[in-house]
Amino acid sequence: MDAKTGEMSGGCPFNGDGGMRTLLGRTNKDWWPEATQLDILTEEGKSANPYGEDFDYAEAFNSIDYTALKADITALMTDNQDWWPADYGHYGPFFIRMAWHAAGTYRTGDGRGGAGTGQQRFAPLNSWPDNGNLDKARRLLWPIKQKYGRNISWADLFVLTGNVAIESMGGPVFGFGGGRADVFEPESVYWGTEDQWVDQGVATRIQPKEGMALENPLAAIQMGLIYVNPEGPGGNPDPLESARDMRETFARMAMNDEETVALTAGGHAFGKAHGAEPADTFGGSPESEALELQGFGWLNDADEIGKGHITTSGIEGAWSNNPTSWSHDYFRILFKYEFELVHSPAGAQQWTPINPDEADMAPDARDPSKKVPTMMTTADMALKMDPDYRKISERFLANPEQLDDAFARAWFKLCHRDMGPKVRYLGPEVPSEELIWMDPVPAGTQVSDGDVAAFKSAVLGSGLTVSELVKAAWASASTYRNSDRRGGANGAHIRFDAMKNWAANDPDELGKVLAKLDELRGSISMADAIVLGGAASVEKAAKDAGFDVSVGVTTGRGDATEDQFDAKSFEPLEPFADGFRNYLKTKANVRTEDMLIDKAHLLGLSIPELTVLVGGMRALGANAGNTSHGVFTDRAGQLTPDFFTNLLDMSTKWTIVDGSGDEEYVGTDRSTGAERHRATRTDLIFGSNSQLRAQAEVYAEAGSEAKFVNDFVAAWTKVMDADRFDLSHAKYH
Numbered sequence: 001m002d003a004k005t006g007e008m009s010g011g012c013p014f015n016g017d018g019g020m021r022t023l024l025g026r027t028n029k030d031w032w033p034e035a036t037q038l039d040i041l042t043e044e045g046k047s048a049n050p051y052g053e054d055f056d057y058a059e060a061f062n063s064i065d066y067t068a069l070k071a072d073i074t075a076l077m078t079d080n081q082d083w084w085p086a087d088y089g090h091y092g093p094f095f096i097r098m099a100w101h102a103a104g105t106y107r108t109g110d111g112r113g114g115a116g117t118g119q120q121r122f123a124p125l126n127s128w129p130d131n132g133n134l135d136k137a138r139r140l141l142w143p144i145k146q147k148y149g150r151n152i153s154w155a156d157l158f159v160l161t162g163n164v165a166i167e168s169m170g171g172p173v174f175g176f177g178g179g180r181a182d183v184f185e186p187e188s189v190y191w192g193t194e195d196q197w198v199d200q201g202v203a204t205r206i207q208p209k210e211g212m213a214l215e216n217p218l219a220a221i222q223m224g225l226i227y228v229n230p231e232g233p234g235g236n237p238d239p240l241e242s243a244r245d246m247r248e249t250f251a252r253m254a255m256n257d258e259e260t261v262a263l264t265a266g267g268h269a270f271g272k273a274h275g276a277e278p279a280d281t282f283g284g285s286p287e288s289e290a291l292e293l294q295g296f297g298w299l300n301d302a303d304e305i306g307k308g309h310i311t312t313s314g315i316e317g318a319w320s321n322n323p324t325s326w327s328h329d330y331f332r333i334l335f336k337y338e339f340e341l342v343h344s345p346a347g348a349q350q351w352t353p354i355n356p357d358e359a360d361m362a363p364d365a366r367d368p369s370k371k372v373p374t375m376m377t378t379a380d381m382a383l384k385m386d387p388d389y390r391k392i393s394e395r396f397l398a399n400p401e402q403l404d405d406a407f408a409r410a411w412f413k414l415c416h417r418d419m420g421p422k423v424r425y426l427g428p429e430v431p432s433e434e435l436i437w438m439d440p441v442p443a444g445t446q447v448s449d450g451d452v453a454a455f456k457s458a459v460l461g462s463g464l465t466v467s468e469l470v471k472a473a474w475a476s477a478s479t480y481r482n483s484d485r486r487g488g489a490n491g492a493h494i495r496f497d498a499m500k501n502w503a504a505n506d507p508d509e510l511g512k513v514l515a516k517l518d519e520l521r522g523s524i525s526m527a528d529a530i531v532l533g534g535a536a537s538v539e540k541a542a543k544d545a546g547f548d549v550s551v552g553v554t555t556g557r558g559d560a561t562e563d564q565f566d567a568k569s570f571e572p573l574e575p576f577a578d579g580f581r582n583y584l585k586t587k588a589n590v591r592t593e594d595m596l597i598d599k600a601h602l603l604g605l606s607i608p609e610l611t612v613l614v615g616g617m618r619a620l621g622a623n624a625g626n627t628s629h630g631v632f633t634d635r636a637g638q639l640t641p642d643f644f645t646n647l648l649d650m651s652t653k654w655t656i657v658d659g660s661g662d663e664e665y666v667g668t669d670r671s672t673g674a675e676r677h678r679a680t681r682t683d684l685i686f687g688s689n690s691q692l693r694a695q696a697e698v699y700a701e702a703g704s705e706a707k708f709v710n711d712f713v714a715a716w717t718k719v720m721d722a723d724r725f726d727l728s729h730a731k732y733h
Contacts, residue, residue, distance in 0.1 A: 057181040087365035092165035093271020098137040099162020109217025111484030114418030118155035127285030132312035155180035171326035174412035177425025197224030219252035230377035243386035259410040266407030268319040275316035275346035314348030317375035318362035331397040420485020441491040444558035456536035473534025482604040488723025491560035492527035498567035527557035541639040579682035583624035593685040609715040611695040616712035630683035644700035
């Protein structure tokens with residue numbers, strides 16, 4: 001991680017302390033074993049989406065009366081509800097926190113989290129301690145969601161409401177892009193393995209003295225937090241250690257130091273923290289509460305949920321003397337006063353200004369005739385105490401217009417970082433400026449059928465092998481992540497040294513292939529040329545196996561320039577393991593086959609697609625390093641199901657290769673003991689795991705050859721086109 005640029009350095013997203021772990025860590029079933037489980041109703045591919053698979057959210061969103069929607073949200077800001085009254089008579093700060101916490105789960109390590117699918121509605125996020133009482137914010141929005149129905153998703157509504165809240169209080173915004181379609185079930189995300197959430201006094205995920213770093217791909221300092229513990233690491237009110245945690249966690253959420261300071265100061269210009277009563281006087285989280293509470297949690301009186309005694313963070317008070325108006329008072333107060341450490345009514349540690357002027361005190365949240373002291377958290381004090389944060393803070397104090405611009409841009413990035421390229425953004429408030437973190441790619445040009453055919457012919461006559469062409473196309477397209485829509489073949493980023501030289505890509509071989517494609521392509525974009533080369537090689541491999549197939553390529557990809565390529569931000573996309581290429585950098589604390597499943601999930605693949613791609617890639621000899629592991633055929637380069645037929649051959653006996661760390665296996669003839677094959681864990685899992693074996697058996701059956709070829713081509717094309725959001729048939733999902 002580079003603390004100045006705010007991007008996480010490359011590395012294994014599966015390494016960490018504590019030995020072997022599963023991909024999911026703690027799950028909802030662990031936290032709430034008594035909760036009603038609906039998993040059996042989504043078995044066998046049954047969808048939980050009530051709108052159906054043909055629902056086009058982009059079309060629905062574009063039909064909305066956007067002006068009326070924003071007017072309704074604006075009116076809600078001051079429409080005080082007795083059942084949950086607004087602090088200071090304005091819900092704006094509450095909704096900013098809701099939007100921030102919806103988006104703030106994003107992490108660069110695997111692109112998961114973020115506001116993109118409305119996950120805050122579901123466990124575990126709906127019950128995280130850091131999301132305390134946001135169940136009420138979502139319920140306040142229900143009348144608007146009900147009115148506009150499927151034309152506005154919860155995911156978009158959360159973010160748009162946060163924007164409107166800022167605008168309604170005079171704050172700066174950079175724009176808004178819609179296009180986040182809802183899902184209707186919790187997504188599978190690794191949030192950690194801890195037994196407790198935000199356990200004060202327990203070590204955070206960073207312990208330098210013990211040599212413990214924050215485990216990738218995690219970003220929050222403790223399970224149940226969005227960012228850091230506001231009281232300080234593990235409840236220790238040390239601003240410098242808090243700065244350390246902030247710098248690491250915000251960087252893993254794609255924010256640099258300036259963006260971190262701007263977001264903290266801008267967000268804390270509004271509203272207050274809540275610690276009016278001890279936390280043990282409140283009920284449990286929404287997921288654990290009684291049936292009759294209907295999804296509400298954290299209550300201390302079920303009959304009077306709006307009585308106003310609220311505890312979420314446990315810290316009590318406002319940061320600013322004007323908590324419902326955008327101002328620069330946050331920094332003015334932070335630097336004007338010395339602060340002393342005190343305890344809130346709930347017992348949390350916080351900082352209060354010494355002898356504040358009455359003009360710098362805040363109104364009481366429910367009685368504007370009263371004045372109460374403002375406060376700062378330990379995380380706020382870090383902006384004053386940490387030397388690098390202080391320089392930025394002092395600059396913002398002296399140049400408030402810089403804070404306005406920095407906050408607006410950082411807020412926009414926070415809320416849109418997981419949306420992918422700008423072409424996915426919908427609505428009238430999409431900013432015209434294209435930002436580097438959007439991974440901009442110039443528009444490409446469609447290639448005529450004649451030029452496609454001529455280029456394919458030239459490629460196949462160039463001396464490049466099937467294996468080399470397949471590997472180059474896969475190296476480019478398989479960088480795609482369905483989590484945050486980054487990566488993919490569009491842009492041809494693979495030709496830049498920062499990506500080309502990834503160990504998984506066999507850089508020398510890849511460089512040779514790219515140079516030859518560049519020589520042959522003429523007016524065809526490099527991005528299209530790489531994919532077309534892969535398609536030509538798959539067609540040849542199928543023909544050599546006895547099948548004439550056409551691998552469709554949707555041309556029109558563009559080539560990014562060096563100026564449009566933020567190399568540092570692409571580092572997390574480097575594969576530590578890629579089971580499709582039988583690549584493993586080094587042994588991790590997650591089983592290698594589990595990393596294959598994780599890769600397939602990020603590519604948006606089904607179990608059959610995963611299976612046929614692995615079998616096909618082995619047949620094509622597409623292993624990293626050109627190893628023979630899993631290449632269970634004497635006709636490598638032909639698109640055959642030999643991987644499956646030979647894997648399931650009962651005359652082969654498999655044993656672990658000594659010294660391989662259970663990563664390499666040898667297959668010998670049961671009768672003679674002669675070596676037949678070498679394999680890895682990602683090869684043998686297709687014979688060991690019962691579900692994957694069932695898939696493998698389909699392709700090993702007599703007469704399956706044509707099905708295998710056709711299924712491989714379909715899955716291959718899906719990966720090649722995964723990032724083509726510019727296509728008319730692209731779905732917003």
